[in-house]
Amino acid sequence: MVIDRATLLESKAWPIVEAQRLAERVARQPPAKGHVLFQTGYGPSGLPHIGTFGEVFRTTMVRQAFARLSDVPTRLYTFSDDMDGLRKVPDNLPNRDMVGSHLGKPLTSIPDPFGTHESFGAHMNARLRAFLDRFGFDYTFQSATACYRSGVFDATLIRVLERYDAIKAVVMPYLGAERQASYSPVLPVCPKTGRVLQVPIERVDPDAGTVVYRDEDGHFVEQSVRGGNCKLQWRADWALRWVALDVDYEMSGKDLIDSAKLSGQIARILGGRQPDGFFYELFLDEAGQKISKSKGNGLSVDQWLRYGTEQSLALFMFQAPKKAKRLYFDVIPRQEDDYASLLEQVPAQEPRALASNPVWHMYDGAPPTGGGNGLGPRGGQVLSYAMLLNLAAVVNADRPEQLWRFIAKYAPDATPESAPRLDALVHHAIAYYQDFVLPAKAYRLADARERAALEELERTLAALPAEAEAEAIQYEVYEIGKRHDFANLRDWFKALYEILLGQDQGPRFGSFVAVYGIGPTRELIGKALGGALLAKGGGL
Template structure:
């Protein structure tokens, strides 16, 4: 039995024979119909037919969620400006961008029904807006209102603390603007009258999907009544239920027995079942099906366009092929993409059609390169291949699709080749215009070639022609192709190839210029902005009090050094903790160097600490900012929590600053509580993780990013090798490589390479007995702080094993990674990967030109931080682009570990290495929290 027959038997057995059976499918009409929606409808119809064969009366309801808010404008639609005015309103209130139907939702529904009719599916299209407004759902909505706490809490559990702040299953529809109000605080319920009272909290901050920053509700709902109680009915379409509650409500209201859903909606389906159970109602059968995957096993997305669109499926798949594909077991994830079209069509062929092969037709057309449908028919006939006109059309559509989406780069013609092709097209056009003689192609090609290239030229004329016609060095037999396609098509393609080459060349120059202009644009933003009008809550800072607090903490760090070292002894080596304390003391005892920044206090600073250097990071990113604010809160990363709690037992940083607090909450809860009180965020981590945090804060919040830098060591031919080796050992082994100052590559001139490598190996041999677990206080290289990171590195080591010449040992159980040397000549490409481990990546270079190639790559510039140059290099000293490295980021005969101080700015020109986000601007460059808070939030106040 097929899957839908089994399901039909189960439903048939569970529903009394005298009752009619309701089944359903739902979709959101927010964009052009999606192939996934059609597939779900077809599959549900399989079940309907099976139930009908069992003698059951079945109602198939197709639910359009047209009362949902219109949140995003699809990019593939016209009249974008018109649609923008209707964002936030119900989809049935949004106009049709094609101006053919009464509403956006009606346009989508109509297009979907066209496809449904093609498969003769009998279903009842239900518009949710009508069901709400007619009162059809009123009884069930009242039931939800009577059980509000239960149902709302079930739904709230799934959305997290950030969304919880303004979550209610009831979303009022504004009588003034028509917007669906998704963010409210419910303050009263009258379940007898069916009314709720709510407010829209003006100062609450939410994040819109796709937005880079948080937005206050007073801006998001600028035309609504804010901070005042509003009473409305939840009946007759005055309120819309949040979709998880809505799904459960409509399933119960319609007594639905079966509905399918994608694997990605499993948790939501569980919530719908949980709601039904909590209300002591019979839960419907919600059948999960697997995801459709593209040829890279990624989920198909209509926004990414990485799979079948509804239109493509109609053009490329026969009806039988789609039906045959969907009849198979749906619970597994399965590939469903354009390249499967010929095979899926072949699998659906019946016995009397087996002579027809879409796969063979595809090979013939791919080799023949037809220029239109008629030429495709002629090519197939030429090869004695018989197909119906419909089958040929599917095959030709597939040929066009694969040709248009080919990832093969456009082959460029040299200037000489362009001249030859242009001359050839001109001559053929002249000859064909006379119509008095047959074209002798071979003679014409020979003459044009002779007039373009000298006799010693190695270019082959026919290769150039194939490149022009087919963007390839080979193709179909030209005489056959010409006979079917004709000279007009031949000449057109020749002319297009010359124009395309020139256009492409110009475009590339423009792109380079645009890229350069963008760099200049970013660089120009280094001036401080005063766009944001700051509130008048700032109060004066007593610098004497700042010095006093710094001195007290410094004395405590000195006096409790042994206790502090012991508290983090299971997290890092003793030498690292010693170094952290020394750096912290340097900052605290020299805070007068930053006295100019301590003028006025801001309201709040929120700091996300890095995975390494908990003591120094706390002082730099927590304690010092707390002296400039009324409320500073820091959060260590989750992997550090247990260790950090031991640390604060040894030294409680909050004791020395009454405005400092430490949070061990999960990240979402922490962000949720910090949104309203934060003027500045200090974040250490990747730009990707920074964005996940930044999108919840206001655009006017100062966001300081300390990212990851490349920091290469360059050892030139006149370098002091002993000094260079000492530096390499220091920066690579510090905290077992878990430091952003660690170099991704050590670039060594060929004259210095052998001696540098040998001395480095000698030094590594000396410290072999100092590599191990943290319980030995003499160890200077211990396990990685994140044990899971060692598992990732094991995979990377496998990829790089041909370059590994020393070490290479990883213990994925305890996270210990022994010092390792990789050697890869720079001529084979630079290394831009940050290992966050004790890895020496040695790259030999021969000259400054080769050295330049390392710094010239785009993947370097975005993470550019510092260069440590040992010896001299004309390129680094005089020629390196200042957009990548300013002079003060080039360290001569020293390294970042020796020069970095908490009182001086830190970072580089790479936007992923360090930058500031403020008022929608990105300001690349180094950071220093006390300076940046002063310059952006205090200066000019």
């Protein structure tokens, strides 16, 4: 659905808010280059990770929203900082000794330890592009090495020499005494060793475009800053990129607020300006600690995609980017079901509500049709990821056909071919069940009150028609809980989950029975009351 500009401007969805602010800036000062440039950064010393996905995805959301508010064309650069000198050898590399012999050199000057590309940096850049292409992002790849060596940065580098002292004055207060003694925004690349040198600069000559420094042997060297013979310290490097490329929008993590402020000051010294953007919150691990690449305490994209879909990952990245969120396996089921629910809402939503629906943004205004899981709802209930997990728990599933046997009863026309999203969820749910639910399953016996309630539930189900709808079943379950004096009905449902499923939470029980079947549910209750589930660990 096309949403008019006036309606979009009423939306509080964060991509639209960001795009509106950028559109106002562009209207005040249209870019001389003829387009608005969005940018994301990537450090290629390590593999692309879930944060890389999040930054490119979120930037794309703002870019798409901007295109709906402005006629100015846009471009997105994904920029690789591959001129950085390698400081340490990542633990997960082959040929680590070989890589270690090249410490200090730009990543694009180190042989590829994987043996597939002309350099370590080229290998990682190829992995980045493959990673982004996997998700269909529209971007232009940019290499720091190519920009330095081709002369793209040369004019701005001369400006760095002209304003060298002013740039140092901005950065020095943030450095310790030892670092202040050797600090220079310009890092020469040694012509003898190829290493990026962090050495004091003895003299700068803007007219000649050179710097003078002592090399590692103690000799004075005068060297051009052009053509890739130097790179800048990273705060100055960030500013260089903003100014030389005329970047209009770049977001970054909350941990870079102070660095971005310094880079913005340097950009202004160089005659440019800091891009628009915002600082997103960092992710937290299972224990509420910040995710760290070096600690490896986060979740990788491949790990997410073992248990969930690309759509659920995109939704997780879309929701509340300025709020710290736990990034762990247990968030995936909720994201899958939230995505399905949001997609189900699309056809009936008015434009104002649709503009705030994350799914509308995720699909650039053209979300798919056919239901949140590829099936239309039956009896008002969508076959959810949570439901699939609990079916897997009951039958101890390790094969998709075990779940499809029940799905076929619930939706006879559905097949893995006709409902590919649902089939993907089946595979993901089985993987999640096998890795996380099964190891933690712990059945228990019913106490006297619970036994009486379960016996009545079995009799009640026996009296219902085989095709009873989920709501009718749910009503009976509620009434049984009330009759057996469960003051808090949550305790009744928790008992059902613990006794029948071996876990402390589960699906809407009426919906579960509708999918699993009244007959199999009665059999499950009989096994639970007879102690068979406790003895065998569940499964039919």
